Amino acid sequence: xxxxxxxxxxxxxxxxxxxxxxxxxxxxxxxxxxxxxxxxxxxxxxxxxxxxxxxxxxxxxxxxxxxxxxxxxxxxxxxxxxxxxxxxxxxxxxxxxxxxxxxxxxxxxxxxxxxxxxxxxxxxxxxxxxxxxxxxxxxxxxxxxxxxxxxxxxxxxxxxxxxxxxxxxxxxxxxxxxxxxxxxxxxxxxxxxxxxxxxxxxxxxxxxxxxxxxxxxxxxxxxxxxxxxxxxxxxxxxxxxxxxxxxxxxxxxxxxxxxxxxxxxxxxxxxxxxxxxxxxxxxxxxxxxxxxxxxxxxxxxxxxxxxxxxxxxxxxxxxxxxxxxxxxxxxxxxxxxxxxxxxxxxxxxxxxxxxx
Amino acid sequence: xxxxxxxxxxxxxxxxxxxxxxxxxxxxxxxxxxxxxxxxxxxxxxxxxxxxxxxxxxxxxxxxxxxxxxxxxxxxxxxxxxxxxxxxxxxxxxxxxxxxxxxxxxxxxxxxxxxxxxxxxxxxxxxxxxxxxxxxxxxxxxxxxxxxxxxxxxxxxxxxxxxxxxxxxxxxxxxxxxxxxxxxxxxxxxxxxxxxxxxxxxxxxxxxxxxxxxxxxxxxxxxxxxxxxxxxxxxxxxxxxxxxxxxxxxxxxxxxxxxxxxxxxxxxxxxxxxxxxxxxxxxxxxxxxxxxxxxxxxxxxxxxxxxxxxxxxxxxxxxxxxxxxxxxxxxxxxxxxxxxxxxxxxxxx
Numbered sequence: 001x002x003x004x005x006x007x008x009x010x011x012x013x014x015x016x017x018x019x020x021x022x023x024x025x026x027x028x029x030x031x032x033x034x035x036x037x038x039x040x041x042x043x044x045x046x047x048x049x050x051x052x053x054x055x056x057x058x059x060x061x062x063x064x065x066x067x068x069x070x071x072x073x074x075x076x077x078x079x080x081x082x083x084x085x086x087x088x089x090x091x092x093x094x095x096x097x098x099x100x101x102x103x104x105x106x107x108x109x110x111x112x113x114x115x116x117x118x119x120x121x122x123x124x125x126x127x128x129x130x131x132x133x134x135x136x137x138x139x140x141x142x143x144x145x146x147x148x149x150x151x152x153x154x155x156x157x158x159x160x161x162x163x164x165x166x167x168x169x170x171x172x173x174x175x176x177x178x179x180x181x182x183x184x185x186x187x188x189x190x191x192x193x194x195x196x197x198x199x200x201x202x203x204x205x206x207x208x209x210x211x212x213x214x215x216x217x218x219x220x221x222x223x224x225x226x227x228x229x230x231x232x233x234x235x236x237x238x239x240x241x242x243x244x245x246x247x248x249x250x251x252x253x254x255x256x257x258x259x260x261x262x263x264x265x266x267x268x269x270x271x272x273x274x275x276x277x278x279x280x281x282x283x284x285x286x287x288x289x290x291x292x293x294x295x296x297x298x299x300x301x302x303x304x305x306x307x308x309x310x311x312x313x314x315x316x317x318x319x320x321x322x323x324x325x326x327x328x329x330x331x332x333x334x335x336x337x338x339x340x341x342x343x344x345x346x347x348x349x350x351x352x353x354x355x356x
Numbered sequence: 357x358x359x360x361x362x363x364x365x366x367x368x369x370x371x372x373x374x375x376x377x378x379x380x381x382x383x384x385x386x387x388x389x390x391x392x393x394x395x396x397x398x399x400x401x402x403x404x405x406x407x408x409x410x411x412x413x414x415x416x417x418x419x420x421x422x423x424x425x426x427x428x429x430x431x432x433x434x435x436x437x438x439x440x441x442x443x444x445x446x447x448x449x450x451x452x453x454x455x456x457x458x459x460x461x462x463x464x465x466x467x468x469x470x471x472x473x474x475x476x477x478x479x480x481x482x483x484x485x486x487x488x489x490x491x492x493x494x495x496x497x498x499x500x501x502x503x504x505x506x507x508x509x510x511x512x513x514x515x516x517x518x519x520x521x522x523x524x525x526x527x528x529x530x531x532x533x534x535x536x537x538x539x540x541x542x543x544x545x546x547x548x549x550x551x552x553x554x555x556x557x558x559x560x561x562x563x564x565x566x567x568x569x570x571x572x573x574x575x576x577x578x579x580x581x582x583x584x585x586x587x588x589x590x591x592x593x594x595x596x597x598x599x600x601x602x603x604x605x606x607x608x609x610x611x612x613x614x615x616x617x618x619x620x621x622x623x624x625x626x627x628x629x630x631x632x633x634x635x636x637x638x639x640x641x642x643x644x645x646x647x648x649x650x651x652x653x654x655x656x657x658x659x660x661x662x663x664x665x666x667x668x669x670x671x672x673x674x675x676x677x678x679x680x681x682x683x684x685x686x687x688x689x690x691x692x693x694x695x696x697x698x699x700x701x702x703x704x705x
Contacts, residue, residue: 158528158532158537159547159549161547161549161550162453162454162547162551162552163452163555230534232533232534232535233534234538234542236454236541268450268452268454269448269450270454272447273446273447273448273450277448287534315531
């Protein structure tokens, strides 16, 4: 993109002219004072946590919230822009917003927490939405881009190494849209990072996030009293505590790192042990029965769990958190076991309250 | 560590040393300063050595007039410990590869029986296996199911003074099978994968690889003991990168447990096996046909091969790597032939 040096600029350009993204000392005078951070998906669990943290973060003058609905948290310093990432031309609009607000950092958390029944729409939001946002980031020359996906993007395969490093290819099943969309979005982000070497791009891949507060399809699956497992398979599992993921995200908002990082709890435990420790009944179902019936339940809307999820209770999908430890200094405060115990303990308290 | 306390009573001192070492190594990982870390590692090695030497073959022999009662009391204590272990259950203390010592203890008697009575394994050269630190046992491969890797483990467990747990690495297909895959993980057998191998060696474990791979276990009976190509030099690269000695090892007897008369790939994917073999008993007798035949086994550990003079830049020389790879293969092959000369009959020994 040829950058023409503009000496005069309107404070609020109606349209981002090509080359308007060039930041010069001159421009900084006319733009709003101080830097801003933009966040998508602020109504989600992680988004809300990051947002509430940004309230106390003095580095940013403003927090720009891009969302379809206004976040429920009343937070000072926020400016809300109603944005639909699936709109065909939203990238230009978002770039405009970024220019106007002098956004230097973008935190992208607009992903579905549960598998969406409308695959096409989910793909539109998670993949194309990410693409639009990346276009806007490139146009507005933000300095940092941060997002969080999941270790599920590696895919659960019998031929996985026991510990997947960040360099491993992403082999999630195409049919598991909830995960393959994230993998596809990661591909776009990787390309974007290559094309814009001066933008610090960070992708966090948290493992299965459990904790006392977060609610998603995985937590509702594991909070059942009886859990279906695949007969004859007992993979090692790995959980990460929600607080650790929030810590890692917050650390990356302020840090100067770039790259992809697995964010996982320490230690692994076999699925059978986990279920026994959690006081769950497990019903082992042969795979040729489990997959079709899980598929039927999923399609009919009786369960929130798509059949492909059971692959993760069948084969290994464990990530190596070493890189985050070395490069981010990220040490999980909770092990897999502690995370699981905290989660099941909280569940029991909740059931007790409901019963009394 | 309430769980640990209950499990300690059920561990042999050698196991305990190893478990402690694993645990302490985890702690060491948190030390940032390389200087302090190195010193801590040296001290740890020293301590573990002392534990090992103290624990090598501690056969308790009660003496004196009250020996019988003392013996009884000791056995009662051991039984209580094992009951406690059953109550706490397995699977609470697994290492990062899913190896569960308590579970291994519980199944080991069966493998012990196979080792001593069924296959009557005779093992030589076990002193070539390092007492501590990393090492790669490179062996020939046979017998469809990973019996030979389990027996190799047993050999080192039973015959070696340090009672080390060898961690064999085997082909992928075993892990696609229900029951078999989780079982193998629990007894400490991992999937053959460069990352897995490097991780285990970095933790100073002893691993065993079978570079013949699937070609080795699906050999026809008429090709028995003719070693197949040793992969593409992965083991050599691994040894050079991790600075580990290679211990060439020959295993005799595994080829006769499932005499493969023919094999077909028509029913591909059946059972997850790469090829469907035809043996005198399988698939004729169904699952019963998978009972291995009682051949006579010999295991011999050869002189370690030291590649520490090579570095990363030597690995760029593919021809050199290939030559070394072939040398290791030739050495294992000649050891196999030596053992075959010793063994007069495949069944009687």
